[in-house]
Amino acid sequence: MTEQDFIPKTYSKTKDSGSVTWSSPSNIALVKYWGKKEDQIPENPSISFTLDNCKTTTILSFSKKESNDAFSFDVFLDDDKKDDFKPKIETFFKRIERYLPFLKEYHFKIETSNTFPHSSGIASSASGMSALALCLMSLEKELSENISQDYFNQKASFLARLGSGSACRSIEGNLIVWGTHQNIDGSSDLFGVKYPYEVHQNFKNYQDTILLVDKGEKQVSSTVGHDLMHNHPFATRRFAQAHESMSKLIKIFKNGDLDAFLKIVESEALTLHAMMMTSMPYFILMKPNTLEIINKIWAFRIETNSKVCFTLDAGANVHILYPEREKDAVLKFIKTELVAYCQNGHYISDQIGFGAQQIDN
Incomplete structure (x- = not known):
């Protein structure tokens, strides 16, 4: 897959309003990614355990608006409006607009909450950005004729990466590889993939x-x-x-x-x-x-x-x-x-x- 594969040609359906909810976990890297190139590309591959209890739930509500000249959204954390979160979301939308060209057509209400305290030091960017990416992909799926589950997961991971690098490892579980590695089939710098090889019983339910x-x-x-x-x-x-x-x-x-x-x-x-x-x-x-x-x-x-x-x-x-x-x-x-x-x-x-x-x- 290349970046071009994630640019939709046209949408066959329309959707005036609605909402979608995703819960996405954080993850903990075993091999660390530290250092990145342009467009959130990692300098080295990493592998992580997907967590279970530490997660973010995001409700994305959307409604068509008259003007398509700017992004329009509000962000809430635990029912409190968070305008200080908006610059990061604005940057994320700018990065992904070419892959989700409907973004300026809607006003979005983003309501998010964590199962862990916001100040606890757990990486909420991974769970938060992956949950938002999944919500946006669910909207794209409603606008499109055919999106396979594999494509859905890959593109969600691809989009999440553009918000927070490690977020691309939170879409699936239980072991996720991100970054091209010569000995791991299917590994990619663009998105996370499930570890494809045998895993011993010792590592189950770690x-x-x-x-x-x-x-x-x-x-x-x-x-x-x-x-x-x-x-x-x-x-x-x-x-x-x-x-x-x-x-x-x-x-x-x-x-x-x-x-x-x-x-x-x-x-x-x-x-x-x-x-x-x-x-x-x-x-x-x-x-x-x-x-x-x-x-x-x-x-x-x-x-x-x-x-x-x-x-x-x-x-x-x-x-x-x-x-x-x-x-x-x-x-x-x-x-x-x-x-x-x-x-x-x-x-x-x-x-x-x-x-x-x-x-x-």
Whole structure:
């Protein structure tokens, strides 16, 4: 598929008004994407677990308007009007207009809500932008004669990427690859695809408990951080490392080697933050409690032979990943030893999910 394949020729139907609702999850990358080219193209491939409980539900209401000379929309979060969200949506609409030429024909009311607190540090851009992209695709489907499910998912992922790169990994589940990789058939820089190969039983129903170390706004945004990779002294080697990690995971997912899995996942997390600390200007998003939690996890693993591991997004919060069979023991460990390092003792329990769902209005 190319960008041209997502430009519709004509619409065969009309729709004056209506609404559509989608619920879309967040995701957590195992191999990290950090650094991007023009048009939200990743510098390296990534692979993620789709989450289940951490999700955004978006209701998109639309009505035809008289003038087609500008975008028209209002945005609400938990019933509160959010004009400060509008610039990001405006930028998104500008990027996707050539692929959805009906956008200026309608006034949109975008009502969104998260199952997790907005200030919790969970990446809401992935779930939010993917939910909005899916709603827009549902409208396009009503205007079109024939849209297959595969095309629908690919174009929704393609559009979501133009709003937030990682959002393209939230359309489906449970393992999603984004970015071209020579050993993964069908992988693409343009959209996320379901991981196509064998996955061992060890990785079924994998758990993710998110420890909320710091709920504050990040000192440096992800957009700025990505841009700092352009002249980064270690960028070329980092991009090669990500490809190598992806290749290793193919074998690991097949044979179920959890020791090898946790080494790659933790190395990827620390490498992500090493890139931040060695960019110019340099910055640190981890907090002292982030490091305390990491050391506690390492000690617990040695003491118990657990397969628990951590990963990090571009922030201070810690995602604790572990097999379902260890759920009781790890949750006990979290409650007795780790909640003390969380802001207000807050954490979120989640697990692998299977992608977005349309909700009947």
